[in-house]
Amino acid sequence: MTAAITPTPATPGTPSATAGPLTLRRVHLGAGGPLSDVRIEAGLVSAVHPAGESPHTDGRSHDLDGRTLLPGLWDSHVHMVQWAGLRRRLDVSGAGSAREAADAAGRRAAALAPGEPMIGHGFRDGLWPDVPHKDLLDAQVPDRPALLISMDLHSAWLNSAGLALVERGDHPTGLLREDECIQAMAKLPTASVELTDQWVQEACVAAAARGITGIVDFEYADNIADWTRRMNGAAVPLRVAASIWPPHLEAAISGGFRTGQTLDTPGGLLEVGPFKLLTDGSLNTRTALCHEAYPGALPGDPGSHGLERLSPSELVSLLRQASSHGITPAVHAVGDRANGMALDAFEAVRCHGRIEHGQLLAPEDIPRFAELGVTVSIQPTHAVDDRDVADRHWPGRTHRAYAFADLLAADAVLELGSDAPVAALDPWLTIASAVTWTADERPPWHPEQRIPVADALAGSSQGRRLIRVGDRADLVVTDADPLTADARTLREMPVHATMLAGAWTHGPSL
Numbered sequence: 001m002t003a004a005i006t007p008t009p010a011t012p013g014t015p016s017a018t019a020g021p022l023t024l025r026r027v028h029l030g031a032g033g034p035l036s037d038v039r040i041e042a043g044l045v046s047a048v049h050p051a052g053e054s055p056h057t058d059g060r061s062h063d064l065d066g067r068t069l070l071p072g073l074w075d076s077h078v079h080m081v082q083w084a085g086l087r088r089r090l091d092v093s094g095a096g097s098a099r100e101a102a103d104a105a106g107r108r109a110a111a112l113a114p115g116e117p118m119i120g121h122g123f124r125d126g127l128w129p130d131v132p133h134k135d136l137l138d139a140q141v142p143d144r145p146a147l148l149i150s151m152d153l154h155s156a157w158l159n160s161a162g163l164a165l166v167e168r169g170d171h172p173t174g175l176l177r178e179d180e181c182i183q184a185m186a187k188l189p190t191a192s193v194e195l196t197d198q199w200v201q202e203a204c205v206a207a208a209a210r211g212i213t214g215i216v217d218f219e220y221a222d223n224i225a226d227w228t229r230r231m232n233g234a235a236v237p238l239r240v241a242a243s244i245w246p247p248h249l250e251a252a253i254s255g256g257f258r259t260g261q262t263l264d265t266p267g268g269l270l271e272v273g274p275f276k277l278l279t280d281g282s283l284n285t286r287t288a289l290c291h292e293a294y295p296g297a298l299p300g301d302p303g304s305h306g307l308e309r310l311s312p313s314e315l316v317s318l319l320r321q322a323s324s325h326g327i328t329p330a331v332h333a334v335g336d337r338a339n340g341m342a343l344d345a346f347e348a349v350r351c352h353g354r355i356e357h358g359q360l361l362a363p364e365d366i367p368r369f370a371e372l373g374v375t376v377s378i379q380p381t382h383a384v385d386d387r388d389v390a391d392r393h394w395p396g397r398t399h400r401a402y403a404f405a406d407l408l409a410a411d412a413v414l415e416l417g418s419d420a421p422v423a424a425l426d427p428w429l430t431i432a433s434a435v436t437w438t439a440d441e442r443p444p445w446h447p448e449q450r451i452p453v454a455d456a457l458a459g460s461s462q463g464r465r466l467i468r469v470g471d472r473a474d475l476v477v478t479d480a481d482p483l484t485a486d487a488r489t490l491r492e493m494p495v496h497a498t499m500l501a502g503a504w505t506h507g508p509s510l
Contacts, residue, residue, distance in 0.1 A: 072213030134174025
């Protein structure tokens with residue numbers, strides 16, 4: 001294929017705005033779609049014609065040489081500041097033991113400036129033969145704070161200096177779970193607002209280069225205020241739905257914010273997102289709330305079935321408070337008991353909303369998503385990454401974990417995301433995981449739960465399956481057709497260009 005336009009990186013944070021109408025010629029209209037000419041005007045798709053039949057001769061024209069034009073992609077679950085910071089941290093996701101992770105931390109610490117904290121991410125202790133302990137990190141990193149954050153963000157492992165830094169010097173092991181972890185990370189020294197915003201901007205540009213045109217940001221922060229500042233300070237190349245966490249709910253209600261409301265920022269790219277609630281923990285930490293006890297749990301252990309972070313009555317009260325003011329709830333639920341409790345709450349309140357993750361489901365709960373109008377926000381790469389942990393800690397139940405195909409068959413609405421930094425903010429990794437259910441040479445884990453490419457694309461495009469006249473010109477151009485791409489090409493999909501509201505955010509130099 002001979003390129004008719006030259007791909008060049010967009011200036012970070014500055015979409016290359018189109019001046020006047022633009023016609024994209026000889027581009028396949030959607031995966032497997034017909035060769036077409038597509039007219040873009042005023043940020044919208046204004047006309048579609050068979051290739052070579054467009055009557056438009058004014059404005060600019062670009063021949064896309066048979067590439068594929070798709071609706072712009074969204075990541076429906078991101079923690080953006082954490083993802084932006086993770087891109088600069090030590091990756092210990094490949095460590096096979098606590099000792100191996102501690103050794104890697106020691107090597108990284110030796111290369112840091114004096115006094116600089118050693119921060120890493122990605123450990124999965126659910127499969128380790130040994131147990132994380134502060135003594136292990138102390139032996140390798142004795143002279144500075146050291147902190148390792150688990151892949152699922154629900155655990156933090158600190159050395160003695162790190163514990164002292166977060167005012168937990170008396171902690172017996174240095175392994176903090178759930179609320180202890182959140183509280184500790186909140187006390188860590190942070191980069192300046194200016195530097196953090198710069199890192200976020202760079203991460204947004206990288207996301208646009210993979211075809212992303214929008215995200216739902218679940219960072220634990222005052223996201224409306226933070227994104228308003230960022231978008232007023234620089235041209236962000238994404239749409240952002242800024243979530244609301246419980247500490248900010250009253251202020252959001254007092255401010256009259258409603259989910260989906262467009263906020264006053266340049267380009268109208270910022271909107272109010274959903275209200276985030278946590279009902280349980282995670283699989284790796286064995287805090288996902290389940291009907292059955294975890295293997296090896298002691299009889300009478302209060303944590304044997306996971307962690308209930310909100311009681312059913314508290315959950316109902318919060319859903320009612322948010323939804324009655326036009327704010328859509330998004331409920332984190334991983335274990336089957338947590339998902340059942342969340343669905344019960346939606347049924348009691350009679351409001352629409354979302355369940356984030358929905359990883360382990362009781363069979364009788366699968367049809368309830370569609371019946372209640374509750375969207376399932378799933379992260380397919382978790383199914384690929386968690387297969388060994390799930391086999392160990394959810395034995396005999398994994399056939400109803402990550403039940404994507406069963407949910408689709410029951411008419412549930414699926415939205416796909418990464419949960420970055422738990423997985424990379426790359427929509428093609430997400431789509432490929434949903435379609436293949438493997439990321440290595442092993443056969444698919446539960447092939448019966450794979451979903452078709454077309455459904456994975458729709459779940460990554462806010463339900464857009466077609467490009468229609470009148471649509472926002474949030475588009476992505478790929479060098480390969482996802483419907484015919486092999487697994488490797490789908491995962492590494494070459495993105496030729498990305499467009500947001502008719503302006504290039506990645507790709508052609510105009």
